[in-house]
Amino acid sequence: MTTMGAGMDKREGRRRGALLAATTLVAALAVTGCGAGGDDSGARDSAGSAAKAPVVGGEAGRDAAAEAPGAAGAGAPDLRVDQRAIIYTGAMRVQVDNVDAAAREVTAVATRAGGFVGGDQRRSADADAVAELELRVPAARFTGVVDEIAKLGRQQSREISTQDVTEETVDLDARITSQRARVDSARRLLARATSIADLVSLENELGRREADLASLEAKKRRLADLTALSTVTVSLAGPAAKATEEKAETGFLVGLRGGWKAFVVSMTVLLTVLGALLPWLVALGVPLAVLLVVLRRRKSPALVAPVSAPPQVPAARSAP
Structure with a gap:
């Protein structure tokens, strides 16, 4: 009995030990699973944060990309039309009833636009009068001024x-x-010159560089003036004034008319030259002709020999 009880106690101890080991193993697996779950959550959180981070970075990148052209384009030329340097030049011809009144109105138009009259040439002949005005107006008002004058x-x-x-x-x-940088460099070298030769050489070089700089600045001012103020040449013609433009014509009559005009012009030039030479011919030619006549008369007696009468031959007598 005692032996059987002892065997049962051993089996019961083994069962408890196995149960304890199984419980410990399950608990360990549970703890490991929780840690793994926590790591997975952390990984998912990290992955989520990493997934969100590119979105924010993308928005910032897009903002930076949107701002980049402005920053990069600071040194590049602006290609917009309103920021370009354009020189406008115009010429127009308008037929009016009163040339003088129209010329005064054109001057007023240019003045109202903020410009001025750079030249004014007029030829008054009642209905055949013609006036030509050169206007300088701001480039922004160029089109409006031309339309108003028309x-x-x-x-x-x-x-x-x-x-x-x-x-x-x-x-x-x-x-x-x-x-300008070259001029400043030459000035610094000139300030450190120690010999007369270096001083003279650097002064000459500085003078050349300053002259080149002045020339470039003059060109820049000229371009700035041409782009700031546009030029409009306005021709005002009276009712009877003829247009200056002539259509190109061809044909026999056109050639004949052109040849006749050339002939008339040539004869006019020839007669003009003869008219200019005639006083000289009269002043020098008449005394010269008189002198030649006098010299010829003086030489004529010596050149002409006296003519002697031929000897007379006695007539022959006839035989008886």
Whole structure:
């Protein structure tokens, strides 16, 4: 009995030990699973944060990309039309009833636009009068001024041309900046000159560089003036004034008319030359002719020999 009880106790102890080991193993697996779950959550959180981070970075990148062109374009030329350097030039012919009154109105139009009259030439002959005015107006008011002048009468012609000098302006700016740096360098070297030879050489070099800089700055001012103020040449013609433009014609009659005009012009030139030479011919030719006549008369007695009578031959007598 005692032996059987002991065997049962051993089996019961083994069962408890196995159960304890199984419980410990399950608990360990549970703890490991929780840690793994926590690591997975942390990994998912990290992955989520990493997934969100590119989105924020992308928005910032897009903002930076949007701002980059402005920053990068600070040194590049602006290609917008309103920022380009353009020279406007126009010429128009308008037929009006009163040339003088129209000329005064054109001057007023230019003044109201903020410009001025650069030239004024007029030929008054009642209905055949003609006036030509050169206007300088701001480039922004160029089109408005031309349209307003065209309404003063009957517009016969209009020619408008533009010249884009943006690249030339940018090039001039760069050359001016470089030339100023060269001038400053020459001045610094001149200040450190120690000998007379170096002093004279550097002064000559500085003078050349300053002259080149002045020339570039003058070109820049000229371009700035042409782009700031546009030029409009306005021709005002009276009712009877003829247009200056002539259509090209061909044919026999056209050639004959052109030849006759050339002949008339040539004869006019020839007669003009003869008229200019006639006083000299009269002043020098008449005394010279008189002198020649006098000399010829003086030489004529010596040149003409006396003529003697031929000897008379006695007539022969006839035989008886």
